[in-house]
Structure formats: structure tokens, C-alpha cells
Amino acid sequence: MAEKQLQNSDKMQRIIQLLSTQKAKLFRREYLDLHVHEQAQIFAELDQTLRSRLYRYLTAVEVGDMFDAIEEEPEEVVKYFQEMPISYAAKVIDEMYTDNAVDILAYAQNKDLTHYLLALPEERSAEIRSLLHYEDKTAGALMTTEYVDIFASQDISSAIKDIREEAADAELIYYAYVVTDDNELIGVVTLRDLLTNPEETLISEIMTDPVISVPVDEDQAEVARKVRDYNFVALPVIDYANKLVGIINVDDVIDVIDEENAGEYSGLAGVDTEETPEDPFRASLKRLPWLVILLFLGMSTTTLIDHYEGLISQASILAVFVSLITGTAGNAGTQSLAVAIRGLSDSEEERRSGWKTIISELSTGLLTGIVTGLTICVLVGLWKNNWILGSVIGVSLATAIIVATVAGSIIPLVMDKIGVDPAVASGPFISTLSDLTSVLIYFNIAHQFLNFFINA
Amino acid sequence: MAEKQLQNSDKMQRIIQLLSTQKAKLFRREYLDLHVHEQAQIFAELDQTLRSRLYRYLTAVEVGDMFDAIEEEPEEVVKYFQEMPISYAAKVIDEMYTDNAVDILAYAQNKDLTHYLLALPEERSAEIRSLLHYEDKTAGALMTTEYVDIFASQDISSAIKDIREEAADAELIYYAYVVTDDNELIGVVTLRDLLTNPEETLISEIMTDPVISVPVDEDQAEVARKVRDYNFVALPVIDYANKLVGIINVDDVIDVIDEENAGEYSGLAGVDTEETPEDPFRASLKRLPWLVILLFLGMSTTTLIDHYEGLISQASILAVFVSLITGTAGNAGTQSLAVAIRGLSDSEEERRSGWKTIISELSTGLLTGIVTGLTICVLVGLWKNNWILGSVIGVSLATAIIVATVAGSIIPLVMDKIGVDPAVASGPFISTLSDLTSVLIYFNIAHQFLNFFINA
Incomplete structure (x- = not known):
């Protein structure tokens, strides 16, 4: 990310140049003149040689202030500590705000952590040790003790x-x-x-x-x-x-809000948008697992349709409407899911009870299902001049929408209850599940009226 | 929303009781003892009679402080001003922070606005007038002049x-x-x-x-x-x-972050999750427009499949795989779309250029397409013991994924360029578009190999 900002900033390029050409004094002056956020952006651009040089040119206190502003993932930052002499690393840690230092030290190897803690003043060491115990994503893990x-x-x-x-x-x-x-x-x-x-x-x-x-x-x-x-x-x-x-x-809360929102968003798309790298090879590795898992789940729908191949071979017109029914029911399910996941992010007191949500979504599903079903019934009836076909498609679509809408509201509630994060790929899951139920509903209803479709 | 918190809070119920029974002094003491956020929650529960009484019991300054914490939509809050005598309303506005007052006054009727501005001290009136000019969603509209x-x-x-x-x-x-x-x-x-x-x-x-x-x-x-x-x-x-x-x-920035995130999220699902009411009838009215629009768009895919009905009637096995191909390509397109929309929320300097994004997504599409295509080729080949069918499905799926992945990255870029918010229902749009291209690709490839499928 920082890469792009630097390309646009001659000043930052010059500072890196000063470091490369070992102009210690000039480097110090210009670098320390920047906001720590910008210092951290430059730091992210350095290779190991330049980083080692920077540790020599700057005091541990100056590096500690800059480390408070680093935005890289903590598992990356912890590696920088390993590049420093232990006493220097300890001083950097000492200078950092405790909450930030703890976030990073949570990823340190035990051996290294022991070294740092021994090199720190006793009080700081105890503070950090106590904060390291708090569970991730709780108030304890977010808080700082400097008040x-x-x-x-x-x-x-x-x-x-x-x-x-x-x-x-x-x-x-x-x-x-x-x-x-x-x-x-x-x-x-x-x-x-x-x-x-x-x-x-x-x-x-x-x-x-x-x-x-x-x-x-x-x-x-x-x-x-x-x-x-x-x-x-x-x-x-x-x-x-x-x-x-x-x-x-x-400022730590803003990061949390971003993180929670990104989680919901990623779940709807089945991809972690925050961690998706720019390199196509690594991006593919991030996306493929869900694609392939969903492909296997999708095979269940395929197997089901295969089961009705006999029906299709008798009335191929039926095949024409499968996508429309699965797609529309999937859209309705996704809408309901998005509302339910957002609802889960309300505070405990503000949430509706599970049953109330389900009954409300059932009514919403009924209303949207009937309106959408009537619409498609008229469209197909006029198009094919076959009102029985229109009615079958309409009733199938309405039923499929009702089921998908209710499922969209139940699934995140159940996932939340059993402790699974509903934000994990729940969007594609609901589509796939709704495909399965829609196909089942459609072919079963169609089967009852088979005689009307043969050569429709 | 506040409703649920109040049910859990006897204290808040008692305060409303004090107001209902006209215990002015006790009401003042207990109400003003609360944090303004809680005061605003109680206020949201009152009917018009109780609100009028509250205006009599509290000074305009006290009401102004509470109004700074109100979370209802500004178009709702502006109605409260109409319930007050104009001079009282002006004093409430005067007490509020300018940015909050302006947010609400932006929804006042011209006649009312003129009255308030005339009743305000000249300096305040000028301040509010100047802030009212700034365009919505800009720094000017967010800022306050009290620094x-x-x-x-x-x-x-x-x-x-x-x-x-x-x-x-x-x-x-x-x-x-x-x-x-x-x-x-x-x-x-x-x-x-x-x-x-x-x-x-x-x-x-x-x-x-x-x-x-x-x-x-x-x-x-x-x-x-x-x-x-x-x-x-x-x-x-x-x-x-x-x-x-x-x-x-x-604190105003936190609201913006929430708003921007909710926009992206709503777009992916084709429903405004922030404004979805609990009442099923109104919820249906919110969801139906997109469902019906997407239904009409989906009809284009249906018409296309209808065009290939002859092919299906000759080889009904082809119908079995339509959902799998459209569904999987749709998932890939949604992943790519989500990454692209998130990318648009990076700052100008951090963004990749449009071409770089497209080339990178093309490579990602190629990689994910080939892997997914090979997987399904093997699955279908083994299942149906027909490797030509497997290859056709595999090649179709790979091609459909590549097209959907690239489309998913181009569409938000184009929407952004022509000034349309890419967050509007872009998720369902990409699925529907990808359905269309996937069907086209699939049946064209299948057509070439028709002889192998008849009675496969």
C-alpha cells in the first residue's frame, strides 16, 4: 500500500536516497521531521540492509515512536525485533505504547520474548506479561495501561x-x-x-x-x-x-470497526478482501479454497438436477427456467442474510429475539415471494402463451424465495449460537443452499403438471 | 432500537413514568443525571404529549445538549423543532454544535429555516448559513466551526x-x-x-x-x-x-466509516441493510425493487437458454450443468468485485491504476479458472465416465470464470469513472451478468461436441 504513496512523493524517495548513501545527519533531520505515520511508510519500503542502517542512525526511542505507527501485520513487525540487538529491541519495546507492543509480542517466539522481558525494566515487563494473557478481540487485548x-x-x-x-x-x-x-x-x-x-x-x-x-x-x-x-x-x-x-x-476502536466491517463484507463475497495480495498467484491461492469448496457443494445441486434428467428430456422447456429460479431465490436469500448479519452487529440489548426475526423474515419472504412469483407468472404466461407453465414457474419461484429468505435469516443465527463467525463465506453458502432447495421445489412442482409441458 | 435497551432498564422506565405523572422536579433531577446518549434514547420513546411536556420542564440549553446526542435521522429530528415555540427552537439550535445543527436544518422547510435563522444571534446565524452551502459527504458538510x-x-x-x-x-x-x-x-x-x-x-x-x-x-x-x-x-x-x-x-468520522462500509456491504447484497425496517411490509417494499429488476435482467439469461432449448432436447445432460457453471462463475465474479470495491476505498495514492488491476485480475482469473476447470473435469469425467463431457464442462467453466473475474474488476472501475456509486447492488448485477456470459460460453462450446452427448 505504502508503495504507491511513495512513488508520488519525491520527498520520501529522497529520504530513502539519503539512507542509501549513508548521509546519517541529513537523513536524521529529514526523517524525524516527518509525521510518524509517514516515517512508518518509508520504513516499510526498506530492505534489511537499509533497516539495519536505520537502527544505527536512530535511537531506540525514535524507532519506538515510529513503531507505534506501523500498519503492517504484527506477525511481520515481530521479525524486525529479531534484526536488532536485544537491548536495542527492548528499548524500542519500552518506548512503544503497551497495547501496541503487546499486539506484536504476541507473535514473538518464546525464547525471544523471554530475552526482551528480561532486558526490560521490571515494571514494564510485568505490565506486558499481564496484558499478554488477555484473549484476542477482547477489551483486555485492546487496552493500554498508560492512563x-x-x-x-x-x-x-x-x-x-x-x-x-x-x-x-x-x-x-x-x-x-x-x-x-x-x-x-x-x-x-x-x-x-x-x-x-x-x-x-x-x-x-x-x-x-x-x-x-x-x-x-x-x-x-x-x-x-x-x-x-x-x-x-x-x-x-x-x-x-x-x-x-x-x-x-x-484510534484503536476505529481499527476494530474497520476489521469487523471487513469481516462481514468478506463473508458476503467468500474472499478476504483485506488480505488479498496484489500478486495474481498469491491472490489465486487466497480465492481458490472457497471457489473449490463451493464447487463441491454446487455438485449437490448438479446431482439433484441429474436426478430429474428424465423429466427434462421429456420437457426440455423446464431446463430453461432453472437458472432464473435459483438466481432469484439466491438474491432474496442474500438480502435476508445481509440484514441478519448486520443485525448481529447490533448490541445485545438492541437485537431482536431469534424467533421474532424468523417470523418477521417469514412474512417478508411471503410478501416478496408472492409479488415476484406473480410477476414471473405473467411474464412467462405472456411470453410462452402457456399460463399453466407460468403458474408452475410462479409458484415454484414464490416458494423458493420464501425458503431462501427464511434460511438467510436462520443460518447466521445458528452459526452465531454455535460460535462460528457468520461472516465466513456465508454469502456463497446461502446461494448454494438456496440453489439446492429451489431445484427441489421447482422439479417437484413441475412434475405434477408434466403433461402440460411436453412439447410446450 | 432504543426500545430494547429501555425494556432492560427499569431506571429509564421510571423516568418516563415521572414525566407521565408530571413530577417535574424529580424528572429533571433523574433525567439530567443521565449521559446525554441515554437522555436521547429516552426522548426517542416519548409521544408528542410527553415531548411537549419535556420541553416545558427542561431549558432550551439542556434540550440542545441532548439533541447533540440524538441518533435518529435528521429528517426525523427536524420535526421536533416544529413542535417547539420558534424562540425555544432557536435556543436549542444555538446550544447545539454547529455541525449537528446544520445536519438537521438541511431538512427544514424554507419558511421554518428563515424563522430559526432570524431568531438566532447574528453570528450563529451567519455560521449556520455558510455551512448549509457545503455539499453533502464533503469535509465542509462534516466540519464544525467551534474550534x-x-x-x-x-x-x-x-x-x-x-x-x-x-x-x-x-x-x-x-x-x-x-x-x-x-x-x-x-x-x-x-x-x-x-x-x-x-x-x-x-x-x-x-x-x-x-x-x-x-x-x-x-x-x-x-x-x-x-x-x-x-x-x-x-x-x-x-x-x-x-x-x-x-x-x-x-466521532463524526466514525459515523462516516460506518456509513461507507455499510454502503459497500449493502451493494454486495442488493439491499440497504442500514435502512431495512423491522416491519415485514416495509421491509418487503425495500427489497422488492432490486429483486424485480434483477428478475427482469435474469430473464435475459432465460431467453438465451430458451434459444438453446433445441440443443437441450437433443442432449438433456447439458441442462444438468448449467447451474453449476453459472453459480461458480458468479462466485468468482463476486470475489473479484469485492476486492475491486474495497480497492476503490483506498486513497487516491494507494490505488493501483485501472490497467494494472485488470491485468492482475486477468492473471488471477486464468489461474483460478484453470484449477477449478481441471477439478470439475475430473469430477464429471469420473462420475459420468465421459471424459469429453468432463472436458467440455471444464473448459466452459474455466472460460466463464476468467470472464467473470475480469468483469468483476472492470465494472466497479467503470461505474466509478462515470460517477455511479459501485456499491449499488453491484453484487447481484455481476452474478446476473456472469450468468448470461456463462450460458453463452457453455452452450457454444457444448454445441461443437454435440454428437458426444446425445444420450450420454
């Missing part, structure tokens, strides 16, 4: 003094969380509150309580919803005893 | 004094934008910078420049990308002469 905490008994001027001191290390200083001696979360004040009230005001007088927070094992999708609904810049994370254990920042 | 600006020649203590004064009105005080006398944007400082440097430091010494900003006519998707890439809490908006005209906050 500002104050006491309710402080006054504003003393709180501001505390914030000033913690400002260099804290990832976010715009909210200060109010805790008891036991670290129980009891309130929150914003920097705005602190700046707009008299200096001698007590925190207890101005703090907001109760605080909106999330438990440490909360699902990341729920975290994203809370931040979005309440328009927070950060959200505190508490443990089972209401103790403050970390905060989650809005 | 903090300072001069480079100020020192930190004077800047903090300015921020304190503006804090009550500004939507975001964590960044202060540095401007010239002409309001040209030349730098930015964060509150963190101000708190961690000595009070006598000049702003010019610590400000970050140049500032990352967006032009006022920038597309909202590009704005969202910048905020996400740079992890900003807000992004300044400038006009053609580099003058600061507003800022965009991260």
Missing part, C-alpha cells in the same frame, strides 16, 4: 500537576480517571472540566459518576459500539472487582 | 488562558490551531504540548508544522482515511487559500 489516574480528594491544581507529570508517558491525557486507594474506578474528569473550573475545586465536586466502562473480557465489537454511541475519545476498562486496569483509545 | 485558534506569537500561559475561555463553546479543546492574522493555518499544538512545556515558551517554538489538513471540498471517505491513518482526534479543514474554516472530530 492518568487521580483521587477524588485532590483539587484541580494538584490534579493538573499530576497530569503534567504523566503527560509524557500516557497515551491519552484528555481524560483523568478518578480511583480510590484500592484502584476502584469511581469517576472521570475531562481536561476541559479541569480547565473551566476554579483551581481550588475538589475533583469529587466536578467528576462525572458513575463512569461508563467495559469489563476486561468484553468483546471488541461491543467496545466499539460503546465508543461510537457515547462519542468518547477513550473508554476505561475494569476488572471483576470494578478496579481500573486500562483504557481503550478511539 | 480553538491561537497565534504563533503567544506564549503557553496566554494560549492556555485563551483555551480556558473558549472551552465552554468549543467542540474539541485538545488541539489548538495556530493561525496568522489572516486566519491562514500554519501550525497545531496539542494540550499535551502546552502542559508539558514551560509556561513562557512561545507557541512558534513548539507548534507542529506543516499541519495535516483537508480542503473543504474533500470527499468524506478521504477524510476518514486521514483521521484513521494519522490517529488524530480532529482534523482541520482549510479553504483554497489555506485559511482555517473548521475542524472535523473523530
Whole structure:
């Protein structure tokens, strides 16, 4: 991705040139002048030789700041640590925000991880070790431990003094969380509150309580919803005893929202659009598994049609409408599926119950099925001047749409219940399943009226 | 949506009860104690009688704060203003953040709008009038004019004094934008910078420049990308002469990201999942247009198959494989389409050129087509013990996949070029188009080998 931006940016090309020609001082000046996001883009373009040189030209603190902005996958970034001397790597890790460092260290080999943790200051090492335990995609895995905490008994001027001191290390200083001696979360004040009230005001007088927070094992999708609904810049994370254990920042939440949306989207298409590489060979490897699996599933429909070959050979007109019926029912199923998957991304409280969804989709299926069925009945009746054929196609299509619509709403509910992510290739699955049921419905209905079609 | 949360919350039920029984004082105390997001959820549950009562119990300032958190569609919210006396409505609008007020007023009737603007303080009225001119889905339409600006020649203590004064009105005080006398944007400082440097430091010494900003006519998707890439809490908006005209906050950007993602997603399924109501009758009305349009498009495939009915009546085995070929090619086309649409959401610089995309998709289509074609050739060859039939199906499928894959990448590019949103029902379109080409390819190839299939 970064590749394209660099091609458009002479400045970035020149900086790489400075590194290549070993102009250490000039390189430092121009590189460090950039936003860390741009520094990280340049870094992604370097080969191993240039990266090693960069580690020599920059301090571990400077590299650590830049690593906070790296967008490559953590399993890639962890390899960079292996290129550095261990003490340098430890300093880079030390400088990074804890949540980012932990994301990457989760992919380190055990041996390396031990080395880094030993080289880190004891407190940092313990912090990282504790965060490494949290399950992926929970609040605990998203949170950082660099926040500002104050006491309710402080006054504003003393709180501001505390914030000033913690400002260099804290990832976010715009909210200060109010805790008891036991670290129980009891309130929150914003920097705005602190700046707009008299200096001698007590925190207890101005703090907001109760605080909106999330438990440490909360699902990341729920975290994203809370931040979005309440328009927070950060959200505190508490443990089972209401103790403050970390905060989650809005920028990490944006990544979660993107990730969750991409998952749904990829599932509808049967391809992981986020990870699809540009190289055609590797892109094919990503797409082929689903294509081939769906091909095998599609064979079940083929076998079923094969079963009715005798019927077709007697009335070949029947073959003409198979695609129309399977295609239209598939479209109806996909619509229903998309609505159901989106519904699953609503918060627990906002969701409709499963039964309510199914009954509502059944009614929707009935209505859309009848309208669409009547339409095709008229079309075919007029086209072939055969109203019995039209009626058979119409009734088959209506029934197939009703079944596909209900299936489209049930399948993600069931997958969600048994713990499978409904976003995995569910779009092509529903089409394939709906093909099967549509063919079954169609040929069974058609069979009853066979005499009317022979040589229709 | 709020309905379900309220059922789970006795507290919220009690507050509505207090309003119903005209307990003004108790109602005020408990209602105002809630977060505005929760206040807005309760408000959404009230009927017109209770809403009128609420306007009497609360000041316009309190209602204005709550209106900033309302999540209903602006065309709905604007109706609430009509329920209030004009001077009260104007005060509510005055209290709201300008960007939110403008979003809603964009749906007001001209007569009402004139009344509100006349009742507002002159400065506010001018601000709102100017923002109403910006095109929907641009930076101008997203931005707010309540920001903090300072001069480079100020020192930190004077800047903090300015921020304190503006804090009550500004939507975001964590960044202060540095401007010239002409309001040209030349730098930015964060509150963190101000708190961690000595009070006598000049702003010019610590400000970050140049500032990352967006032009006022920038597309909202590009704005969202910048905020996400740079992890900003807000992004300044400038006009053609580099003058600061507003800022965009991260919470508004989150809504944009959701909106853009939902658009892509809805397009893949041919249904607007965001606006699909729960009522089956209205849901059907939303889904039917695409179903029926696609049904008519599907009729073209049907007519084409009808054209080959003679072929089918001679070799009914051919009908057995139509669904498999159209279905699999459709899956391949949808994969390619999803990747292409996601690619369009990358920023201008990150995008691959159109030709590069097409050549890359052609290669991917070739590879996936050949592998899938070989697979089905073997399957059918073994199943029917007819390797010529297997080869015809294999070659047809491979060709159909190649065509569908390339079409899937070209169609969104073309739609984007001619200014049509590729997210509109593009998923079902590609399936339908690919059905047509697949059938054409299949029957033409099959026709050449007809003698081998008769009574196969």
C-alpha cells in the first residue's frame, strides 16, 4: 500500500536516497521531521540492509515512536525485533505504547520474548506479561495501561500537576480517571472540566459518576459500539472487582470497526478482501479454497438436477427456467442474510429475539415471494402463451424465495449460537443452499403438471 | 432500537413514568443525571404529549445538549423543532454544535429555516448559513466551526488562558490551531504540548508544522482515511487559500466509516441493510425493487437458454450443468468485485491504476479458472465416465470464470469513472451478468461436441 504513496512523493524517495548513501545527519533531520505515520511508510519500503542502517542512525526511542505507527501485520513487525540487538529491541519495546507492543509480542517466539522481558525494566515487563494473557478481540487485548489516574480528594491544581507529570508517558491525557486507594474506578474528569473550573475545586465536586466502562473480557465489537454511541475519545476498562486496569483509545476502536466491517463484507463475497495480495498467484491461492469448496457443494445441486434428467428430456422447456429460479431465490436469500448479519452487529440489548426475526423474515419472504412469483407468472404466461407453465414457474419461484429468505435469516443465527463467525463465506453458502432447495421445489412442482409441458 | 435497551432498564422506565405523572422536579433531577446518549434514547420513546411536556420542564440549553446526542435521522429530528415555540427552537439550535445543527436544518422547510435563522444571534446565524452551502459527504458538510485558534506569537500561559475561555463553546479543546492574522493555518499544538512545556515558551517554538489538513471540498471517505491513518482526534479543514474554516472530530468520522462500509456491504447484497425496517411490509417494499429488476435482467439469461432449448432436447445432460457453471462463475465474479470495491476505498495514492488491476485480475482469473476447470473435469469425467463431457464442462467453466473475474474488476472501475456509486447492488448485477456470459460460453462450446452427448 505504502508503495504507491511513495512513488508520488519525491520527498520520501529522497529520504530513502539519503539512507542509501549513508548521509546519517541529513537523513536524521529529514526523517524525524516527518509525521510518524509517514516515517512508518518509508520504513516499510526498506530492505534489511537499509533497516539495519536505520537502527544505527536512530535511537531506540525514535524507532519506538515510529513503531507505534506501523500498519503492517504484527506477525511481520515481530521479525524486525529479531534484526536488532536485544537491548536495542527492548528499548524500542519500552518506548512503544503497551497495547501496541503487546499486539506484536504476541507473535514473538518464546525464547525471544523471554530475552526482551528480561532486558526490560521490571515494571514494564510485568505490565506486558499481564496484558499478554488477555484473549484476542477482547477489551483486555485492546487496552493500554498508560492512563492518568487521580483521587477524588485532590483539587484541580494538584490534579493538573499530576497530569503534567504523566503527560509524557500516557497515551491519552484528555481524560483523568478518578480511583480510590484500592484502584476502584469511581469517576472521570475531562481536561476541559479541569480547565473551566476554579483551581481550588475538589475533583469529587466536578467528576462525572458513575463512569461508563467495559469489563476486561468484553468483546471488541461491543467496545466499539460503546465508543461510537457515547462519542468518547477513550473508554476505561475494569476488572471483576470494578478496579481500573486500562483504557481503550478511539484510534484503536476505529481499527476494530474497520476489521469487523471487513469481516462481514468478506463473508458476503467468500474472499478476504483485506488480505488479498496484489500478486495474481498469491491472490489465486487466497480465492481458490472457497471457489473449490463451493464447487463441491454446487455438485449437490448438479446431482439433484441429474436426478430429474428424465423429466427434462421429456420437457426440455423446464431446463430453461432453472437458472432464473435459483438466481432469484439466491438474491432474496442474500438480502435476508445481509440484514441478519448486520443485525448481529447490533448490541445485545438492541437485537431482536431469534424467533421474532424468523417470523418477521417469514412474512417478508411471503410478501416478496408472492409479488415476484406473480410477476414471473405473467411474464412467462405472456411470453410462452402457456399460463399453466407460468403458474408452475410462479409458484415454484414464490416458494423458493420464501425458503431462501427464511434460511438467510436462520443460518447466521445458528452459526452465531454455535460460535462460528457468520461472516465466513456465508454469502456463497446461502446461494448454494438456496440453489439446492429451489431445484427441489421447482422439479417437484413441475412434475405434477408434466403433461402440460411436453412439447410446450 | 432504543426500545430494547429501555425494556432492560427499569431506571429509564421510571423516568418516563415521572414525566407521565408530571413530577417535574424529580424528572429533571433523574433525567439530567443521565449521559446525554441515554437522555436521547429516552426522548426517542416519548409521544408528542410527553415531548411537549419535556420541553416545558427542561431549558432550551439542556434540550440542545441532548439533541447533540440524538441518533435518529435528521429528517426525523427536524420535526421536533416544529413542535417547539420558534424562540425555544432557536435556543436549542444555538446550544447545539454547529455541525449537528446544520445536519438537521438541511431538512427544514424554507419558511421554518428563515424563522430559526432570524431568531438566532447574528453570528450563529451567519455560521449556520455558510455551512448549509457545503455539499453533502464533503469535509465542509462534516466540519464544525467551534474550534480553538491561537497565534504563533503567544506564549503557553496566554494560549492556555485563551483555551480556558473558549472551552465552554468549543467542540474539541485538545488541539489548538495556530493561525496568522489572516486566519491562514500554519501550525497545531496539542494540550499535551502546552502542559508539558514551560509556561513562557512561545507557541512558534513548539507548534507542529506543516499541519495535516483537508480542503473543504474533500470527499468524506478521504477524510476518514486521514483521521484513521494519522490517529488524530480532529482534523482541520482549510479553504483554497489555506485559511482555517473548521475542524472535523473523530466521532463524526466514525459515523462516516460506518456509513461507507455499510454502503459497500449493502451493494454486495442488493439491499440497504442500514435502512431495512423491522416491519415485514416495509421491509418487503425495500427489497422488492432490486429483486424485480434483477428478475427482469435474469430473464435475459432465460431467453438465451430458451434459444438453446433445441440443443437441450437433443442432449438433456447439458441442462444438468448449467447451474453449476453459472453459480461458480458468479462466485468468482463476486470475489473479484469485492476486492475491486474495497480497492476503490483506498486513497487516491494507494490505488493501483485501472490497467494494472485488470491485468492482475486477468492473471488471477486464468489461474483460478484453470484449477477449478481441471477439478470439475475430473469430477464429471469420473462420475459420468465421459471424459469429453468432463472436458467440455471444464473448459466452459474455466472460460466463464476468467470472464467473470475480469468483469468483476472492470465494472466497479467503470461505474466509478462515470460517477455511479459501485456499491449499488453491484453484487447481484455481476452474478446476473456472469450468468448470461456463462450460458453463452457453455452452450457454444457444448454445441461443437454435440454428437458426444446425445444420450450420454
